[in-house]
Amino acid sequence: MPNTFKTAAERRIRQCGGRVTAGRVRILTILLAEQQAITHREIERRLLGKLPLDRVTLYRVLEWLTDKQLIHKVVSDDRVWRFHTNNELNSHQHAHFKCTSCASVICLDELPNERDWSLPIGYQFQEIELTVKGLCAECV
Amino acid sequence: MPNTFKTAAERRIRQCGGRVTAGRVRILTILLAEQQAITHREIERRLLGKLPLDRVTLYRVLEWLTDKQLIHKVVSDDRVWRFHTNNELNSHQHAHFKCTSCASVICLDELPNERDWSLPIGYQFQEIELTVKGLCAECV
DNA sequence: TACTAGTTGCAACATTGTTGCATTACTAAA
DNA sequence: TTTAGTAATGCAACAATGTTGCAACTAGTA
Ligand SMILES: [Mn+2]
Ligand SMILES: [Mn+2]
Ligand SMILES: [Zn+2]
Ligand SMILES: [Zn+2]
Numbered sequence: 001m002p003n004t005f006k007t008a009a010e011r012r013i014r015q016c017g018g019r020v021t022a023g024r025v026r027i028l029t030i031l032l033a034e035q036q037a038i039t040h041r042e043i044e045r046r047l048l049g050k051l052p053l054d055r056v057t058l059y060r061v062l063e064w065l066t067d068k069q070l071i072h073k074v075v076s077d078d079r080v081w082r083f084h085t086n087n088e089l090n091s092h093q094h095a096h097f098k099c100t101s102c103a104s105v106i107c108l109d110e111l112p113n114e115r116d117w118s119l120p121i122g123y124q125f126q127e128i129e130l131t132v133k134g135l136c137a138e139c140v
Numbered sequence: 141m142p143n144t145f146k147t148a149a150e151r152r153i154r155q156c157g158g159r160v161t162a163g164r165v166r167i168l169t170i171l172l173a174e175q176q177a178i179t180h181r182e183i184e185r186r187l188l189g190k191l192p193l194d195r196v197t198l199y200r201v202l203e204w205l206t207d208k209q210l211i212h213k214v215v216s217d218d219r220v221w222r223f224h225t226n227n228e229l230n231s232h233q234h235a236h237f238k239c240t241s242c243a244s245v246i247c248l249d250e251l252p253n254e255r256d257w258s259l260p261i262g263y264q265f266q267e268i269e270l271t272v273k274g275l276c277a278e279c280v
Numbered sequence: 281t282a283c284t285a286g287t288t289g290c291a292a293c294a295t296t297g298t299t300g301c302a303t304t305a306c307t308a309a310a
Numbered sequence: 311t312t313t314a315g316t317a318a319t320g321c322a323a324c325a326a327t328g329t330t331g332c333a334a335c336t337a338g339t340a
Contacts, residue, residue: 302320
């Protein structure tokens with residue numbers, strides 16, 4: 001139901017008190033329909049068929065959606081950010097899996113406990129960023 | 141003892157069967173003297189006083205030292221690689237700490253167990269990449 | 281010393297993301 | 311419904327980090 005995703009996107013954007021613009025709706029709709037975390041480039045490609053959206057606007061919309069916590073940003077060793085919608089399951093801190101063959105990224109639900117990491121004296125813990133690497137089911 | 145570091149650098153490079161060139165020695169000497177993982181840029185700055193080394197050569201030397209496992213590369217959310225010498229303690233897989241204030245990076249010695257992460261069906265584990273973020277002793 | 285494969289310097293390029301600013305368009309108020 | 315104000319957009323230029331191709335150089339060896 002792509003229409004359902006679009007409706008949900010519009011509703012979420014409005015709930016944030018933000019302006020419901022075509023770009024925001026199109027981008028959030030794409031992300032809502034996507035199982036895995038995808039890159040700026042991949043979103044750009046999905047926007048190609050319809051009238052294209054400027055790449056700077058895409059960066060700015062992704063930043064806005066992240067600020068509003070409608071999506072989250074995943075960092076990776078390939079220096080490319082990936083984005084994924086937030087829901088109840090992954091709105092908290094969580095780990096990610098990245099396939100070393102196809103570079104696909106998914107969210108995992110676990111994260112090790114802070115107390116498992118003894119830092120040097122004087123150091124203050126804030127958060128953990130964890131990526132499990134391996135082969136996804138497609139690439140195995 | 142900077143001279144000691146230089147001697148050690150020469151020895152390690154020779155032990156790898158690689159040519160002992162001025163650039164390699166200067167770079168590995170800098171890394172041996174450094175407690176924390178430092179960036180390409182930071183190494184470049186430390187090379188400034190003496191006759192400068194081309195930035196492409198610096199990239200290529202860092203790649204070579206990494207291939208030879210004399211140093212290792214640390215990925216970070218700021219899309220900048222950092223490099224640190226290998227020794228007995230950190231030659232194995234290990235976690236890193238990154239200060240969210242000054243961006244300094246150090247190696248930790250622990251890493252969670254593979255079995256702690258249940259992957260989706262069909263996924264194959266390879267390795268874990270973990271960064272603890274917080275404030276270092278200087279910034280706390 | 282001369283040879284040669286490995287190494288370097290330089291210029292050009294690629295990728296990912298950012299900034300400034302004029303123009304456009306969403307929304308609320310009239 | 312129209313208007314006005316502000317938020318959002320498009321475009322060009324820029325920044326940071328890393329890569330590639332190739333000619334010139336040099337460390338190690340015979
Ligand atoms: Mn995630
Ligand atoms: Mn390390
Ligand atoms: Zn894969
Ligand atoms: Zn710090």
